[in-house]
Amino acid sequence: MSASILTVDDSASIRLTTKVTLTNAGYSVTEAVNGAEGLATAKGSSFDLIVTDLNMPVMDGLTMIEELRKLPAQAGVPIIFLTTESDADLKARAKAAGATGWLTKPFDPESLVKIVKKVLGR
Amino acid sequence: MSTLDPVAVFRTEAAECLEAIEAGLLDLTHQLDNRDLVDAVFRGLHTLKGSGAMFGFEALAAFTHHCETAFDRVRKGEVAATSELVAAVLAAQDHMRALVDQPDADHGDTGHKLLAQLQAAVGGKEAAPAAASAAVAAPAAVREAAAKKKNSWRIRFSLPANSMANGTNPLGLLDELRDLGECTVRANTSAIPPLDALAPTELHISWDVTLTSEQDRSAIDDVFIFVLDDMELSVEEIGGQAAATAAPVEEKAAPAAVAAVSAAPASPTAVPEFRPVEAVPAKREAPTAVSQAKAAENVRVPAERLDELMDRVGELVIAQSRLSQLASASADIALRSVSEEIERLSGELRDTMMVLRMVPVATLFSRFRRLVHDLARETGKVIELVTEGESTEVDKTVIERLADPLVHLVRNSIDHGLETPADRLASGKTEAGTVTLSARQAGGEVIISIKDDGRGINRERVRAKAESSGLIQPGQPLSDSELLQLIFAPGFSTAAAITNLSGRGVGMDVVKKTVEALRGAIDIVSVPGQGSEVSLRIPLTLAIIDGLLVRVGSGRYVIPLSAVEECLELSLEEDLRSRGRSFISLRDSLVPFLRLRDLFRTGTKPDVHQKVVVISTGTERVGLVVDQIIGDHQTVIKSMSKLHNNVATFSGATILGDGSVALILDVGHLVAAGQQQEAQLRVAG
Numbered sequence: 001m002s003a004s005i006l007t008v009d010d011s012a013s014i015r016l017t018t019k020v021t022l023t024n025a026g027y028s029v030t031e032a033v034n035g036a037e038g039l040a041t042a043k044g045s046s047f048d049l050i051v052t053d054l055n056m057p058v059m060d061g062l063t064m065i066e067e068l069r070k071l072p073a074q075a076g077v078p079i080i081f082l083t084t085e086s087d088a089d090l091k092a093r094a095k096a097a098g099a100t101g102w103l104t105k106p107f108d109p110e111s112l113v114k115i116v117k118k119v120l121g122r
Numbered sequence: 123m124s125t126l127d128p129v130a131v132f133r134t135e136a137a138e139c140l141e142a143i144e145a146g147l148l149d150l151t152h153q154l155d156n157r158d159l160v161d162a163v164f165r166g167l168h169t170l171k172g173s174g175a176m177f178g179f180e181a182l183a184a185f186t187h188h189c190e191t192a193f194d195r196v197r198k199g200e201v202a203a204t205s206e207l208v209a210a211v212l213a214a215q216d217h218m219r220a221l222v223d224q225p226d227a228d229h230g231d232t233g234h235k236l237l238a239q240l241q242a243a244v245g246g247k248e249a250a251p252a253a254a255s256a257a258v259a260a261p262a263a264v265r266e267a268a269a270k271k272k273n274s275w276r277i278r279f280s281l282p283a284n285s286m287a288n289g290t291n292p293l294g295l296l297d298e299l300r301d302l303g304e305c306t307v308r309a310n311t312s313a314i315p316p317l318d319a320l321a322p323t324e325l326h327i328s329w330d331v332t333l334t335s336e337q338d339r340s341a342i343d344d345v346f347i348f349v350l351d352d353m354e355l356s357v358e359e360i361g362g363q364a365a366a367t368a369a370p371v372e373e374k375a376a377p378a379a380v381a382a383v384s385a386a387p388a389s390p391t392a393v394p395e396f397r398p399v400e401a402v403p404a405k406r407e408a409p410t411a412v413s414q415a416k417a418a419e420n421v422r423v424p425a426e427r428l429d430e431l432m433d434r435v436g437e438l439v440i441a442q443s444r445l446s447q448l449a450s451a452s453a454d455i456a457l458r459s460v461s462e463e464i465e466r467l468s469g470e471l472r473d474t475m476m477v478l479r480m481v482p483v484a485t486l487f488s489r490f491r492r493l494v495h496d497l498a499r500e501t502g503k504v505i506e507l508v509t510e511g512e513s514t515e516v517d518k519t520v521i522e523r524l525a526d527p528l529v530h531l532v533r534n535s536i537d538h539g540l541e542t543p544a545d546r547l548a549s550g551k552t553e554a555g556t557v558t559l560s561a562r563q564a565g566g567e568v569i570i571s572i573k574d575d576g577r578g579i580n581r582e583r584v585r586a587k588a589e590s591s592g593l594i595q596p597g598q599p600l601s602d603s604e605l606l607q608l609i610f611a612p613g614f615s616t617a618a619a620i621t622n623l624s625g626r627g628v629g630m631d632v633v634k635k636t637v638e639a640l641r642g643a644i645d646i647v648s649v650p651g652q653g654s655e656v657s658l659r660i661p662l663t664l665a666i667i668d669g670l671l672v673r674v675g676s677g678r679y680v681i682p683l684s685a686v687e688e689c690l691e692l693s694l695e696e697d698l699r700s701r702g703r704s705f706i707s708l709r710d711s712l713v714p715f716l717r718l719r720d721l722f723r724t725g726t727k728p729d730v731h732q733k734v735v736v737i738s739t740g741t742e743r744v745g746l747v748v749d750q751i752i753g754d755h756q757t758v759i760k761s762m763s764k765l766h767n768n769v770a771t772f773s774g775a776t777i778l779g780d781g782s783v784a785l786i787l788d789v790g791h792l793v794a795a796g797q798q799q800e801a802q803l804r805v806a807g
Contacts, residue, residue, distance in 0.1 A: 013132035013173050020128065049289075055165060069287070075323065078289030084172040100289035101348035106176035106183075119348075121294030 003120050004028045004045075008038035008052035008061065009082065014105070018051060021109040022116065035059030039067050042074065049120055050079045051103075054094065062097055069098035078119040082107070132177040134422060136222045139170050141488070143215055147208050148491045154203045163211070164193045170218065181233075182221040188237050189214050192244045207243035209499070212492075214240060272303075272336055274360040280313075280328030282352045287323055290349055296329065298345045303335030332360070425518065428479060435468075435475045436758030440777045442468040447780060472756070479519070480662075483561040483570065484512035486521050490532055490559060497536045504543050504553050505536060510560035516568050520640055520660055524570065527633040531572045531656050532557065534630075539576030539654055549651070551575070565684045567642075568662055573655040579648040584608055606646045610634040641773050643739065643790050659739075669776070669786065670735065671755040672748040675724025678784040680757055680776055681746065685737040685789040689751055692732040704799060706734060706745055714800040715745030716792060721771070737789050744796030746787075759786060 005027050007018045019029045030047070032038035036059040038052060050068070054061035061081050068074045078100040083090065091102060103115050143166040150159045167190040175183035189211055195201045214236045220227075277299070281292060299305055308330040315326065335341070342357055343350070442464050449461035487509045494507040516524075540546075540555035547553055558573040581602070588594045588608045600608075608614060612631040637644045641661050648654035661667070661684075669680035670689075692706070705712040713736060719728055729749040736745045757776040762769070773788040 011135060011169060011173055013128055013135045013177060016131050017128045017176070055168065075287045076289055078291070084168070095288075095352070098288045105172045118294065118298060119289065119291075121291050121297055 002026050002028050003048040004030065005116065006030045006032060006038060006042055006047040006050045008032045008035060008050065008056070008064065010034055010053060010056040014053070014082070017109070018112065021112050024109075025113045025116070027116070035061055035064030035067075039064050042068055042077075043071065046073070047077060049116060050077060051082065051116070052079060053082050054090070062094055065094060065097040065099050080115060080119060129177050132173055132179075133222060135173065136170060136179075136182075137219075139166050140215055140219050140222070142166050143170070144212065144492055145488060147212050147215065148495055150203060151205055151208050151495065154205070154208075160193070160197050160203060164190065164197050167193055174222075179221065179225050181225060182218060185214070185221060185233050185237070186218055189218075189240060192240050195244055201244045204243065207240070210236065210239045210243045212495070272334055273338070274332065274334045275339075275342065276358045276360050277331040277333060277342065277355070278328065279331075279346065279353055279355045280310075281325055281349060283324040283326060285349065285352070286325050292325065292327070292329070295345055295349075296331070299331055299333055299342070302337050302341055302345070303333055305334075306332045328354075425522075428518075432475060432479065432758075435472055436760075438468050439472055439756070439758055443778070444780065469756075479517050480515035481518045481521055482513050482515050483521065483568075484509075486516075486525060486528065487512055487559050487561075489525065490528070493529060493532060494536065494557060497533065501536065501540075502542065503536065503540050503555060505540065506554045506556045508556055508558040508560075510558065511562045514561040514563050514568055516561075516660065516662060520568075520662075523636060523640060524658070524660065527636045527658070528559075528570070528572065530630070530633055532559070535572055535574040535576065535654065535656075539574040539578070541577050545577075563662070564659075567659050567684060569657055569659050571655055571657040573653065575653040578650040578652055578654055579606060579609070579646070581605055581650070587614065603646075606648060609646070610644070641788070641790070667757055667759060667786070669755050669757050671752040671778075671784065672733075672735065672746075673750040673752055674718040674722055674748050675726040677722065677724065678752065678778065678782070679718070679748075680755060680784050680786045681735055681737060682786070682789055683754055685739065687736040687738050687743065689733055689735050692734045692747055708736065708743075708745075713743050713745050714796045715747055716796050716799065717747045719747065719749065737793065739790055739793045742793050742797060744793045746792065757784075757786070 005022055007015060007022070007029060008031075009015045009018065010033055015031050015033075019031060022029045030041060030045075032041045034056040035052070038050070039059065042050060052061040052064060059067075065079055065081070068077070068079065079098065080101050080103055081094050081099050082103050082105050083094075084105045094102065100119055101115060103112060143163055146159050146163040146166065150156060150163065153159065167186055171183050171186040171190055174180075174186060192207070193211065196203045196207065201207075217232055217236050220232075279295075281290065286292075296305075296307055299307075310328045310330060311326075313326045313328065314320065320326075333342070339357065339359075346353065346355055446461050446465055449458045452458065490509075491507060494505050497503075498505045535557050536555075540557070541549070541551075543553045546555060556575050559570075560573070561568060561570045563569075584605055585594075585600075585608075588605075588611070589596050591614070593608060593611050593614070594600065610630045610633075612629065614630065634644055637658050637660070643659045645657045645659070646654065647657075661682075667680070668683040670683050670686050672679050672681060690708075704715050704717070706715055707713075715734060719726065726749075733748050733751050734745040735748060735751065736743055738744075755778075759774040760776060761774055762772065766772070770791045771788055772785045774786045776784050776786060778784050
């Protein structure tokens with residue numbers, strides 16, 4: 001049973017790359033285009049991991065993480081956020097909101113899979 | 123899905139992104155202090171930079187980074203948004219488009235020049251272009267297994283009590299440590315509270331790990347990279363030289379981007395050029411960003427696939443009507459019911475198909491904002507662009523073909539129509555000229571008009587030009603509308619000198635031809651001193667029409683239903699009475715009519731009960747005498763062969779249920795023929 005991953009990003013190209021990478025690595029991937037959709041999707045089924053962008057229209061990733069962590073069912077679900085920044089403040093806020101880890105964009109497929117593996121513990 | 127090339131998707135997306143940036147910038151020119159717009163543009167640049175770097179568009183990413191940095195200063199309120207800045211970023215945005223299209227081409231100094239402009243516009247001391255490479259970090263390098271010699275470490279760590287709720291799994295961390303080399307793990311359970319005070323979701327265990335590994339110290343830091351800031355961690359090298367022990371651990375300047383990034387709070391090695399551009403991340407997106415969200419929900423389909431689908435649906439509709447004909451002639455109830463079901467389904471499919479092809483004219487109009495902006499700068503005129511009815515939907519093929527003619531018309535309005543601000547003020551007008559692009563639906567047609575409040579068409583100049591080029595005789599009497607029609611003559615231009623704007627190879631004659639090829643018509647209204655309006659009447663779709671199927675002699679024809687006003691009977695006595703003069707009286711007004719039987723030379727005797735179908739284009743009406751009205755018929759238009767291009771009476775053909783062909787009448791042409799006939803009769807009578 002492969003782990004199921006929800007990816008939340010408003011960029012179709014990033015979603016595609018993420019999906020292709022993770023699917024090739026043997027995970028099953030569900031996509032959402034913004035935080036609001038991601039939140040709704042996450043509520044609807046259970047994922048082993050959520051990978052989200054931070055800057056998105058409608059609802060940003062930070063808000064989504066905060067909202068997700070309010071849900072008892074989402075406790076313990078790792079959330080990785082993708083960021084292009086090395087901004088300490090932003091990262092601290094995402095972590096305070098309940099994110100598990102981060103990945104800096106641009107990322108190569110290898111580092112994505114590595115981090116996913118790391119967080120999922122295989 | 124897997125056949126999609128991410129780079130291709132990126133290009134599409136980058137194009138959308140650039141469009142959004144452009145739209146944002148253009149809006150910004152009017153409302154320089156609109157924070158939401160600044161944020162939206164910034165976000166667009168930011169996304170472009172991020173994805174650009176990811177998909178190997180390094181030049182694009184580096185260049186965009188500078189624009190982003192400049193815009194960030196605006197966003198942070200360090201500098202004000204000025205029209206110079208917006209213009210500079212607009213120009214830069216064009217360069218980005220080029221970098222997306224041809225990432226490998228040599229763009230020479232364009233980039234540097236643009237950046238210099240940009241710098242001048244923000245008046246800041248932007249980092250030298252070389253800094254870009256630092257900001258756009260290369261994809262995280264795979265860590266080299268550096269030191270071959272084995273090291274032993276004693277690692278002690280404890281995580282915050284709530285860390286598991288946030289998805290951190292200590293077992294995962296331990297597994298990773300085990301992967302690094304030989305490991306002995308000891309759990310320290312002394313901090314676990316008594317059972318009644320124990321919350322099952324909290325973590326109270328800490329660990330002691332002894333690790334012997336070929337990896338260097340940074341590999342250990344990597345394991346804890348996500349939790350480093352909050353945890354207590356000590357790493358000691360066993361074997362005499364105790365390494366620095368710290369919590370949080372001191373970070374080494376690691377080659378991997380991931381590590382470099384994690385170093386942000388404590389590390390002195392953080393790249394100084396890399397500005398924390400997103401200091402206010404939680405900001406909700408501006409409403410202007412909504413269009414982007416919408417775009418993401420759309421599926422992009424190549425046009426030819428839609429056309430293919432349309433063809434199939436057309437064939438299905440034809441096959442279906444054959445089936446219903448067979449079924450109606452059969453006594454088999456089951457066959458009839460299946461046939462009805464298929465009729466309903468194919469009807470719905472056809473309707474859905476039609477809607478698929480429709481796109482709002484907003485997509486067309488939006489291109490003009492940039493054009494007008496550029497023209498305004500070029501000509502020094504102050505121009506306000508107003509767009510109306512942007513949600514009106516038109517077949518996408520129509521939209522595509524209209525783009526060039528509209529560009530020409532808008533250029534004309536601005537170049538020939540609008541006066542300079544000084545002239546406008548002198549003639550008592552406002553300084554800013556207005557160009558209005560509007561679209562509205564009228565029956566089966568869409569009317570797109572380009573209106574300006576400029577000086578209007580100079581009749582004398584048109585006449586002089588037409589006379590000098592031999593289009594008309596000197597002094598030849600012409601009605602005003604005939605005079606205005608002259609500007610559609612090939613090679614006609616009223617521009618005294620060919621400027622940069624006009625004379626680009628597209629003349630009004632080409633505009634007219636394009637519109638007519640779309641089965642549309644073009645009208646001009648122009649009031650001297652007050653402005654001109656050019657209206658294009660275009661059918662909603664080129665693919666399917668609702669038609670009225672009629673019979674003339676033994677042939678069957680389709681009249682576009684949108685043009686049909688009413689049908690009446692031509693009584694035998696009225697037919698006799700009207701012989702010779704071709705008018706019928708319709709509610710107190712005389713309407714000229716054409717006997718299609720004569721026009722098509724059917725050589726058959728007229729039916730006893732002939733019918734008149736009154737058709738109209740706008741204000742002009744004409745009656746068509748047919749033998750029989752068969753009924754309405756939704757039909758897929760097949761274009762006629764090149765051999766028949768010159769047959770103006772018909773705009774296309776269609777295939778009927780029994781497999782026979784019916785020709786589709788060209789309403790515009792027939793009305794014109796009727797008017798001509800009327801005029802001749804007037805002259806004669």
